[in-house]
Amino acid sequence: xxxxxxxxxxxxxxxxxxxxxxxxxxxxxxxxxxxxxxxxxxxxxxxxxxxxxxxxxxxxxxxxxxxxxxxxxxxxxxxxxxxxxx
Amino acid sequence: xxxxxxxxxxxxxxxxxxxxxxxxxxxxxxxxxxxxxxxxxxxxxxxxxxxxxxxxxxxxxxxxxxxxxxxxxxxxxxxxxxxxxxxxxxxxxxxxxxxxxxxxxxxxxxxxxxxxxxxxxxxxxxxxxxxxxxxxxxxxxxxxxxxxxxxxxxxxxxxxxxxxxxxxxxxxxxxxxxxxxxxxxxxxxxxxxxxxxxxxxxxxxxxxxxxxxxxxxxxxxxxxxxxxxxxxxxxxx
Numbered sequence: 001x002x003x004x005x006x007x008x009x010x011x012x013x014x015x016x017x018x019x020x021x022x023x024x025x026x027x028x029x030x031x032x033x034x035x036x037x038x039x040x041x042x043x044x045x046x047x048x049x050x051x052x053x054x055x056x057x058x059x060x061x062x063x064x065x066x067x068x069x070x071x072x073x074x075x076x077x078x079x080x081x082x083x084x085x086x
Numbered sequence: 087x088x089x090x091x092x093x094x095x096x097x098x099x100x101x102x103x104x105x106x107x108x109x110x111x112x113x114x115x116x117x118x119x120x121x122x123x124x125x126x127x128x129x130x131x132x133x134x135x136x137x138x139x140x141x142x143x144x145x146x147x148x149x150x151x152x153x154x155x156x157x158x159x160x161x162x163x164x165x166x167x168x169x170x171x172x173x174x175x176x177x178x179x180x181x182x183x184x185x186x187x188x189x190x191x192x193x194x195x196x197x198x199x200x201x202x203x204x205x206x207x208x209x210x211x212x213x214x215x216x217x218x219x220x221x222x223x224x225x226x227x228x229x230x231x232x233x234x235x236x237x238x239x240x241x242x243x244x245x246x247x248x249x250x251x252x253x254x255x256x257x258x259x260x261x262x263x264x265x266x267x268x269x270x271x272x273x274x275x276x277x278x279x280x281x282x283x284x285x286x287x288x289x290x291x292x293x294x295x296x297x298x299x300x301x302x303x304x305x306x307x308x309x310x311x312x313x314x315x316x317x318x319x320x321x322x323x
Contacts, residue, residue, distance in 0.1 A: 017135040038132055045187035052184070 015050035028074040057083040087230035090273025095147040098264040111301035140247040143265035163215040163225035220311035222292040266293040283315035
């Protein structure tokens with residue numbers, strides 16, 4: 001597990017107030033929304049905001065591939081890494 | 087208006103059990119707020135994570151009273167509401183930062199009853215009231231109308247959160263955070279009447295004065311707010 005993945009897991013727990021949960025409980029390929037972690041649409045907005053603030057990147061909520069980037073921690077980390085190096 | 091107070095529950099920092107409240111009612115004091123959180127562990131973690139302390143206060147006092155009723159109308163009254171959330175949003179605006187969607191969506195006055203409705207799966211009529219120092223009596227008026235319409239029971243919750251420090255000089259009617267829940271049913275036990283008349287403001291918020299009357303068996307209460315005089319009387323049949 002990369003440091004970036006771990007940082008994103010902590011960010012998810014902190015930004016979404018996931019009481020009683022630790023980074024180890026969120027697998028890198030666990031689906032974040034619906035089945036899996038069970039996040040909802042308000043979480044999607046909140047997490048998008050937290051990612052933008054923490055990593056200083058812009059996220060287009062309307063873009064088609066945004067949904068894929070937010071599928072799980074692994075895809076989110078890959079997305080952040082790509083944006084940061086761009 | 088007339089009604090029966092079937093059951094009551096209350097919460098404040100350090101005051102949780104009925105015995106705690108009996109002791110407080112006999113010798114009321116300003117309790118210290120150590121930022122204790124009301125216990126809502128009966129809700130799954132994913133459901134309770136967005137509940138503010140004010141919301142947790144409502145759930146803590148109201149949930150056990152609602153258990154016997156799959157459908158129960160709710161009146162929620164709070165003069166100040168979610169001031170910590172609105173202050174956080176105003177701070178973000180002042181710093182030119184984007185607003186938290188969660189904070190924003192839960193800052194409105196009826197957000198807590200919305201969460202209650204979702205988590206209980208109850209789509210009964212629910213009302214959020216923001217009244218001044220006699221919010222309890224205005225909430226009673228709402229509840230009485232529902233009972234008059236035929237509701238078998240109505241849940242009334244009145245709650246106040248401690249104001250953030252920046253508002254504290256302007257808020258003098260929240261000695262400490264508190265929540266009071268009343269399960270009301272049709273009946274003739276209590277009468278509540280509105281008259282015109284000025285008088286001294288009660289020492290404690292009206293809901294806490296009512297609890298003291300319920301604990302001690304005091305048969306009448308007179309509550310003043312501005313030019314409104316509310317007369318509570320218990321009918322000892």
